[in-house]
Amino acid sequence: MAPVNITIDGRKLQAQAGQTVYEAAAAAGIEIPILCHHPALPPEGACRVCVVEIEKQRNLQTACTYPVAEGMVISTRSPRVMEARKFALELIVSDHPLDCMTCEATGDCRLQDLAYEYQVRDDVFAGGRQHSWPIDDPNPFIQVDRNKCILCRRCVRACDYINGVEAISIVHRGFDATIAFGMDSTMEDSPCEFCGSCVEVCPVAALWPKQSIGKGRAYQLKQVETVCSYCGVGCKVILHVKDNEIVKVTGADGAANHGFTCVKGRFGYDYVNHADRLRKPLMRRYLVEGGAKPALHQPNNGNGRGEYSRAANPAAEWVEVSWEQALDTVATRLAQTKEAHGGDAFAALCSARCTNEENYLMMKLARQVMQTHNIDHCARL
Amino acid sequence: MTNTFEDIAQQAKLLFIIGSNTTEQHPIFGMQLRQAVKQRGVPLIVADPRRIPITQFATIHLRHRPGTDTALLNGLMNVLVTEDLYDKEFVAARTEGFEELRDRLAEYTPEYVQEITGVPAEKIRQAARLMAATKPGALMYAMGITQHTSGVGNVMSCANLQMLLGNLGVPGGGVNPLRGQSNVQGACDMGGLPNVYSGYQSIALEASHKKFEAAWGAVPPADKPGLTVVEMMNAAEQGKVRAMYIFGENPMLSDPDINHVRHCLEALDFLVVQDIFMTETAQLADVVLPGASFAEKEGTFTNSERRVQPLRRALDPLGESRPDWEILAEIGARTLALTGQAKAAAEAPHGGWEYLNPAEVLDEIAALTPSYAGIRHGRLAHAPKGLQWPCPGEDHPGTPILHVGKFARGLGKLTPVDWLPPPELPDAEYPLLLTTGRVLWHYHTGTQTRRSGGLSAIAPEGYIEMHAEDAARLDVTTDDMVEVKSRRGQVNVKVEITEKVQPGVVFMTFHFAESAANLLTNASALDPVAKIPGFKVSAVRVTKLSPDGAPAGVCESC
Ligand code: SF4
Ligand code: SF4
Ligand code: SF4
Numbered sequence: 001m002a003p004v005n006i007t008i009d010g011r012k013l014q015a016q017a018g019q020t021v022y023e024a025a026a027a028a029g030i031e032i033p034i035l036c037h038h039p040a041l042p043p044e045g046a047c048r049v050c051v052v053e054i055e056k057q058r059n060l061q062t063a064c065t066y067p068v069a070e071g072m073v074i075s076t077r078s079p080r081v082m083e084a085r086k087f088a089l090e091l092i093v094s095d096h097p098l099d100c101m102t103c104e105a106t107g108d109c110r111l112q113d114l115a116y117e118y119q120v121r122d123d124v125f126a127g128g129r130q131h132s133w134p135i136d137d138p139n140p141f142i143q144v145d146r147n148k149c150i151l152c153r154r155c156v157r158a159c160d161y162i163n164g165v166e167a168i169s170i171v172h173r174g175f176d177a178t179i180a181f182g183m184d185s186t187m188e189d190s191p192c193e194f195c196g197s198c199v200e201v202c203p204v205a206a207l208w209p210k211q212s213i214g215k216g217r218a219y220q221l222k223q224v225e226t227v228c229s230y231c232g233v234g235c236k237v238i239l240h241v242k243d244n245e246i247v248k249v250t251g252a253d254g255a256a257n258h259g260f261t262c263v264k265g266r267f268g269y270d271y272v273n274h275a276d277r278l279r280k281p282l283m284r285r286y287l288v289e290g291g292a293k294p295a296l297h298q299p300n301n302g303n304g305r306g307e308y309s310r311a312a313n314p315a316a317e318w319v320e321v322s323w324e325q326a327l328d329t330v331a332t333r334l335a336q337t338k339e340a341h342g343g344d345a346f347a348a349l350c351s352a353r354c355t356n357e358e359n360y361l362m363m364k365l366a367r368q369v370m371q372t373h374n375i376d377h378c379a380r381l
Numbered sequence: 382m383t384n385t386f387e388d389i390a391q392q393a394k395l396l397f398i399i400g401s402n403t404t405e406q407h408p409i410f411g412m413q414l415r416q417a418v419k420q421r422g423v424p425l426i427v428a429d430p431r432r433i434p435i436t437q438f439a440t441i442h443l444r445h446r447p448g449t450d451t452a453l454l455n456g457l458m459n460v461l462v463t464e465d466l467y468d469k470e471f472v473a474a475r476t477e478g479f480e481e482l483r484d485r486l487a488e489y490t491p492e493y494v495q496e497i498t499g500v501p502a503e504k505i506r507q508a509a510r511l512m513a514a515t516k517p518g519a520l521m522y523a524m525g526i527t528q529h530t531s532g533v534g535n536v537m538s539c540a541n542l543q544m545l546l547g548n549l550g551v552p553g554g555g556v557n558p559l560r561g562q563s564n565v566q567g568a569c570d571m572g573g574l575p576n577v578y579s580g581y582q583s584i585a586l587e588a589s590h591k592k593f594e595a596a597w598g599a600v601p602p603a604d605k606p607g608l609t610v611v612e613m614m615n616a617a618e619q620g621k622v623r624a625m626y627i628f629g630e631n632p633m634l635s636d637p638d639i640n641h642v643r644h645c646l647e648a649l650d651f652l653v654v655q656d657i658f659m660t661e662t663a664q665l666a667d668v669v670l671p672g673a674s675f676a677e678k679e680g681t682f683t684n685s686e687r688r689v690q691p692l693r694r695a696l697d698p699l700g701e702s703r704p705d706w707e708i709l710a711e712i713g714a715r716t717l718a719l720t721g722q723a724k725a726a727a728e729a730p731h732g733g734w735e736y737l738n739p740a741e742v743l744d745e746i747a748a749l750t751p752s753y754a755g756i757r758h759g760r761l762a763h764a765p766k767g768l769q770w771p772c773p774g775e776d777h778p779g780t781p782i783l784h785v786g787k788f789a790r791g792l793g794k795l796t797p798v799d800w801l802p803p804p805e806l807p808d809a810e811y812p813l814l815l816t817t818g819r820v821l822w823h824y825h826t827g828t829q830t831r832r833s834g835g836l837s838a839i840a841p842e843g844y845i846e847m848h849a850e851d852a853a854r855l856d857v858t859t860d861d862m863v864e865v866k867s868r869r870g871q872v873n874v875k876v877e878i879t880e881k882v883q884p885g886v887v888f889m890t891f892h893f894a895e896s897a898a899n900l901l902t903n904a905s906a907l908d909p910v911a912k913i914p915g916f917k918v919s920a921v922r923v924t925k926l927s928p929d930g931a932p933a934g935v936c937e938s939c
Pocket of ligand 3: 262264
């Protein structure tokens, strides 16, 4: 791509032909506010919050759509620009609920930030009609509040250009315009896969993760970037944590996923704090009190195939023990096995869900300590 | 994978997916492939017995019978050779064994392959011509290729095809196995296999044997590989394996023939299971050690692209649970001392078990594993894209695309592979062909996803998918309960009538313990090389159950 010389706010820069004014400015570290635009999506140029003044142009232009050209002189913060942005925002705010006090997005809302930055007054269009859509999409993941929707079409574009199933559209016109799923039905009845890409890009609280409701303000959450625990794509995710609990997951800019996730990565995290989690080492009573290993289950039909029932045997009951006792018991048993029957009487399965370091240690345990090559994993399954 | 998601999604001119339900199993990559079709108009060829979601975007859907992948691939290659469409330059310069392959392929005419696979000969020709005309093309496969008794042959056939097309070592090409679980790639890389140390260093190779012996103080003999998972189970049943340590896996649901696995694990003197939940496998243990979830520890995962990325600790481990590396280090140190090997180990440079953190473990891995030699926690902290192995040194940038200009072994070997029928096919007693797989909402044995409120709300139970023709014969309709029986076991499950499967084929997932498909699948027949059981194909009989669960009479023809 050919370099193009431009000037932004008095700074002389080199941009690339084909870049938009927004992209050229962003590359140079100059921030132009955006609302309907999202860097991962094709531009829309609808909200007019990103307008800039370009020399020799009569009208203000939307930076997210306007291509740079040789010699272009751009002003991103002239009084005319600031006034136009404020007007655009006031128009949007005029039929937007002002319940920021209880709104989930407070502290994490593009509109709130811009309204504050541009000192939008809420009484400019006072007395206008307000929406009263029910908040009733029954799916387990995403809350849909059409009253808060600013019709930026980010979600529509994300579902089309990131996911690809095109589950969202905008229906009706004028004041009644709103987002719709499938043939204007529920998300579950549309082609939606609940990847949450629409939630990721929604600038307000119109689309919000249900599991995160009431779980904390953005500024109360610690953010930790890590890797999704599910499939082998290896998406990078951000865990949002409060009081030692994950309250939300968002996509991070990983090489595999570029900021987006699928349904499992985004919404499938609640197993981490599930009540069923094991919290203490457990041993069978016979190991604690001594004695032979009891049958754990009773085969119903003697041939080892078919149905089993559970034998209520006190010696087989679980007992919570200390780490010391559990670790010593395991080590003793492994050492005894090796002594009595040789290393090949031991076998280990490592884990396709645990880390490289852990799998290496399991491999070392089998080969160095137990002196056997009996190590495999279930992943060929 | 030989290539990266990004170069495939952005530079491939053709996509060929075989045996991978990509949008459900690897959703983010599935989305990227969908975008390649939608935005760049890339032709997509899907070979799958089922009508899976991505087939909706396919230019050609080759709907072959389950268990006939090799025949189909041979048929495609037959067309490339007989119509003189293969990449002669690539074949001459970079491969060996062409003549042999060509001779063996001669038999696999599209007409003969049609008989085996059920795919019309003309469609096979059409697909092969499209592949030859549109390059580079990327080939993707997953469990649908490997989970057969002929899995290794299937994989070699995929490589043969891409070599004939000259689609290796270029962006937008490659042979790309998609890994099911977050760190399958890493578990294999780390030597979690009976015949290799970390980095696929063969135990039989004198150099690697000596190297690990020197590093650790002792290693087992080089001449005898260990047991694979299915062999371990059988050895446990026979009393040859007495103690097992299973961590972060649930073979009670993931292995074929669950009843057999239970029987084997119960025969052990001692079973220790380390997991975050009381899984079906942990319920058979003598000691259960509570490990930590991915959010509670540090370490690295390696994704399907061979990309090593760091996990960061976001939470303190729940209750008294501990990061798995810590537990393993404790067990290693204690057992080493009890077996009287501590002194020899202490004298070896990497014999000890005193690790302060996972970074020290990775340092040891790097020291002993050439392909990971340049990968360190410190480096990863400043590598937003992670590092792709092979990364042989600390100043090496990693290797996004394999086999550029040259294969590791020099010339790429074209290996003829014959199609063999699956060991179990439908017969009069078990007339339907059962194939297994996954759905978008759940993951593997469901240990995690079934404890996720949203995911289990949206997909609370398993189904058996069945074509309307079979359903009519059995007199069942969607949501009816049926009994599914194979030579190994039986489960009750609800029916879903769908066009996704062809008549004569039924489909189940293995996420659900109460309708576990692997009570039915076949463990006895293994791929001769990889010892992978033939999950994807087994013969079953389906019987309608009355609402109270009693069999409602057996249909004659099914
Ligand atoms: S969750 Fe994903 S698939 Fe569903 S509407 Fe949003 S973007 Fe589309
Ligand atoms: S739901 Fe959100 S992203 Fe979609 S149009 Fe409304 S405000 Fe924009
Ligand atoms: S977010 Fe989805 S696609 Fe990405 S790694 Fe997790 S499970 Fe795989």
